[in-house]
Amino acid sequence: MDIIFNKVSHIYQPNTPFEFKALENVSFHIQSGSYVAIIGHTGSGKSTLIQHLNGLVKPTSGEVKIGDYVITPEKKLKDVMTLREKVGIVFQYPEHQLFEETVEKDISFGPQNFNIAQEVVQKRIPELLKAVQLPENILQRSPFDLSGGQMRRVAIAGVLVMDPKILVLDEPTAGLDPRGQKEIMDMFYRVHQEEERTTILVTHSMEDALKYADHVIIMDHGKVYMEGPPLEIFKDQEALNNVGLDIPEVIQFLNKLESKFHISIPFRGQSVEQLGKEVAEAFKRGDKSE
Amino acid sequence: MSSFIEFKHIHFKYQQGEDWALKDVSFHIEDNEWVAIIGHNGSGKSTIAKLMNGLLFPQEGEIRVQDLVVNEETIWDVRKKVGMVFQNPDNQFVGTTVVDDVAFGLENHGIPREEMITRIDNSLRAVNMEDYYNHEPHRLSGGQKQRVAIASVLAVAPELVIFDEATAMLDPKGRATIMETVQQVRETKNVSIVTITHDLNEVTFADRVIVMNEGKVWFEGTPREVFKQHEELQKIGLDTPFVTQVSRVLESKGINLVKEPINHKELMDELWTLYSIK
Ligand SMILES: Nc1ncnc2c1ncn2[C@@H]1O[C@H](COP(=O)(O)OP(=O)(O)OP(=O)(O)O)[C@@H](O)[C@H]1O
Ligand SMILES: Nc1ncnc2c1ncn2[C@@H]1O[C@H](COP(=O)(O)OP(=O)(O)OP(=O)(O)O)[C@@H](O)[C@H]1O
Ligand SMILES: [Mg+2]
Ligand SMILES: [Mg+2]
Numbered sequence: 001m002d003i004i005f006n007k008v009s010h011i012y013q014p015n016t017p018f019e020f021k022a023l024e025n026v027s028f029h030i031q032s033g034s035y036v037a038i039i040g041h042t043g044s045g046k047s048t049l050i051q052h053l054n055g056l057v058k059p060t061s062g063e064v065k066i067g068d069y070v071i072t073p074e075k076k077l078k079d080v081m082t083l084r085e086k087v088g089i090v091f092q093y094p095e096h097q098l099f100e101e102t103v104e105k106d107i108s109f110g111p112q113n114f115n116i117a118q119e120v121v122q123k124r125i126p127e128l129l130k131a132v133q134l135p136e137n138i139l140q141r142s143p144f145d146l147s148g149g150q151m152r153r154v155a156i157a158g159v160l161v162m163d164p165k166i167l168v169l170d171e172p173t174a175g176l177d178p179r180g181q182k183e184i185m186d187m188f189y190r191v192h193q194e195e196e197r198t199t200i201l202v203t204h205s206m207e208d209a210l211k212y213a214d215h216v217i218i219m220d221h222g223k224v225y226m227e228g229p230p231l232e233i234f235k236d237q238e239a240l241n242n243v244g245l246d247i248p249e250v251i252q253f254l255n256k257l258e259s260k261f262h263i264s265i266p267f268r269g270q271s272v273e274q275l276g277k278e279v280a281e282a283f284k285r286g287d288k289s290e
Numbered sequence: 291m292s293s294f295i296e297f298k299h300i301h302f303k304y305q306q307g308e309d310w311a312l313k314d315v316s317f318h319i320e321d322n323e324w325v326a327i328i329g330h331n332g333s334g335k336s337t338i339a340k341l342m343n344g345l346l347f348p349q350e351g352e353i354r355v356q357d358l359v360v361n362e363e364t365i366w367d368v369r370k371k372v373g374m375v376f377q378n379p380d381n382q383f384v385g386t387t388v389v390d391d392v393a394f395g396l397e398n399h400g401i402p403r404e405e406m407i408t409r410i411d412n413s414l415r416a417v418n419m420e421d422y423y424n425h426e427p428h429r430l431s432g433g434q435k436q437r438v439a440i441a442s443v444l445a446v447a448p449e450l451v452i453f454d455e456a457t458a459m460l461d462p463k464g465r466a467t468i469m470e471t472v473q474q475v476r477e478t479k480n481v482s483i484v485t486i487t488h489d490l491n492e493v494t495f496a497d498r499v500i501v502m503n504e505g506k507v508w509f510e511g512t513p514r515e516v517f518k519q520h521e522e523l524q525k526i527g528l529d530t531p532f533v534t535q536v537s538r539v540l541e542s543k544g545i546n547l548v549k550e551p552i553n554h555k556e557l558m559d560e561l562w563t564l565y566s567i568k
Contacts, residue, residue, distance in 0.1 A: 013429075018424075018426075040461075041433075041464070042432075042459075042460060042461055043430075043431045043434050047431060093378060093380065093432065095380065146332075147331055147332040148336065148377045148378070148455065149330075149331025149332065150331055153331070170432075171432070171458075171459060174459055175377070175455060175458055175488070176488065177330040177488055177527045177528065178490065178527065178529035179524070179527040179528070179529065180331060180527070181488070204459075204461045204462060244461065244464075246462055246463060250532065253536065256554060256558055260558055260561075260562065261566075272532070272536060272539060273539055276536050276538070276539025276540050276542075276543065279536070279539075280540050280543030280544070280545050281543070283545060283561070284543075284545075
């Protein structure tokens with residue numbers, strides 16, 4: 001299922017004194033099966049954009065296509081459930097998607113809505129808990145009596161259980177501890193590849209965009225500012241700085257080595273281990289400043 | 291220096307029959323000190339924050355804020371001294387507009403009208419939200435909500451400010467700006483700062499770090515001392531910043547870094563001492 005935005009604008013509270021244009025003429029084409037990172041400063045329109053993907057908000061003008069499902073300003077959404085079955089969204093604040101009495105009921109809520117047999121869900125729960133690293137004894141607790149990071153994990157499990165064809169993640173690592181961040185992002189990537197899923201990641205982590213995405217869309221004040229493969233986007237430090245963003249830390253580090261020591265190591269996605277080795281070798285060989 | 295706040299052998303659980311969320315937790319925070327609290331999800335960080343300003347009370351042990359023992363009778367005095375930015379800003383908003391929200395805390399603290407206006411302007415400007423005075427807090431973007439929540443507490447300028455993952459939704463530049471603002475406030479006023487965070491670079495701003503693990507204090511030390519515990523940190527769900535990781539590898543390849551750099555500048559400076567030809 002390709003995703004196509006065609007000149008999409010979105011205005012909040014139109015025709016009131018509070019009218020606010022959050023998206024302006026946004027167009028792009030996301031190929032089925034790709035992993036796209038959406039980046040932009042606070043308030044640039046990222047969350048507004050992704051809420052179009054399951055019809056939570058509609059364009060004020062323009063058109064959104066998800067596979068053959070078309071969303072236009074004029075028409076009422078029809079069979080919106082068929083869309084929501086395919087597009088799973090993990091919201092920016094997990095509190096906004098938790099509401100049941102127990103964690104178990106919360107995770108089962110989506111499937112129930114789509115008439116998936118309870119036994120099927122029950123069978124999947126252990127594997128889901130493992131994916132988000134929660135213990136089984138959490139199932140009977142209230143999702144509101146959990147720590148922030150635990151809530152985040154429940155919210156993620158509640159979306160994964162649906163096996164959505166398109167998985168949309170709005171800053172999914174906020175609130176996760178460092179191990180959780182790494183392992184859950186790796187898990188998303190694994191399923192992305194195995195299931196040929198389309199994954200859309202809204203993130204402030206340039207590192208994650210660089211590591212996982214094959215395409216990056218940069219937003220600025222409601223408009224698409226740049227798009228392309230991560231390595232190309234992150235070459236242009238100045239362009240990013242102009243819209244309040246920065247390049248990934250590892251590239252900053254390599255740039256500093258270059259300007260201070262004239263050591264030039266191109267970034268090709270090396271691990272820290274590999275990178276450190278290359279840097280050490282360069283220093284030892286003596287390709288250093290004169 | 292004297293202690294601003296002290297935890298003495300604190301035990302806390304949310305419900306009868308549950309496990310302790312905090313087990314024998316003791317520490318203190320000095321006047322004007324900046325302490326970071328880190329730890330895996332569910333290790334007890336937010337619980338500590340809520341105990342600090344009397345939203346929760348321990349079953350065992352004692353918490354002191356200056357000369358006050360924190361209990362039901364003292365909470366109003368404690369809350370005048372201890373302000374908190376919550377992990378989820380929606381839990382904190384009281385005003386129907388951004389400007390009302392910031393004003394609310396100031397009114398509560400009996401700040402005179404003239405002074406209020408200055409403080410509102412300054413704090414909203416400090417977080418780059420000066421264009422959003424009349425917006426509804428609940429209709430802001432995720433990061434904008436966090437900025438307003440921070441402004442509301444900064445405006446009141448309590449003696450201890452707790453930031454519970456208050457910058458988690460900000461872009462890296464936004465995060466850095468807030469950290470600088472906090473740094474400035476601390477330099478000009480006698481305030482103590484507690485930052486609860488999973489952002490390892492944010493940890494490097496602190497004077498001291500308390501590492502929590504399964505409800506207990508696992509380690510206390512400077513950021514440099516904490517990040518020396520590389521493998522051990524990974525075992526308890528944490529990690530070290532990029533600079534520390536690169537330094538590790540460089541050292542294992544025979545590059546002798548002396549003082550365990552914790553930011554880019556320190557690393558570059560050390561390499562410069564070793565490899566530039568004078
Ligand atoms: N309201 C509550 N009722 C019952 N248990 C709770 C409640 N809030 C937290 N807990 C439990 O207490 C423990 C400590 O939670 P706390 O919120 O202090 O963790 P934290 O270190 O802040 O974690 P995170 O990094 O995920 O925010 C966790 O096991 C959590 O499930
Ligand atoms: N419900 C709403 N009503 C009115 N304005 C809104 C609403 N939600 C968002 N906005 C405004 O629209 C703009 C875009 O918001 P959006 O939430 O899409 O930003 P974002 O890129 O996700 O930001 P962040 O990184 O802070 O989460 C912001 O300026 C915000 O104030
Ligand atoms: Mg957002
Ligand atoms: Mg917490």
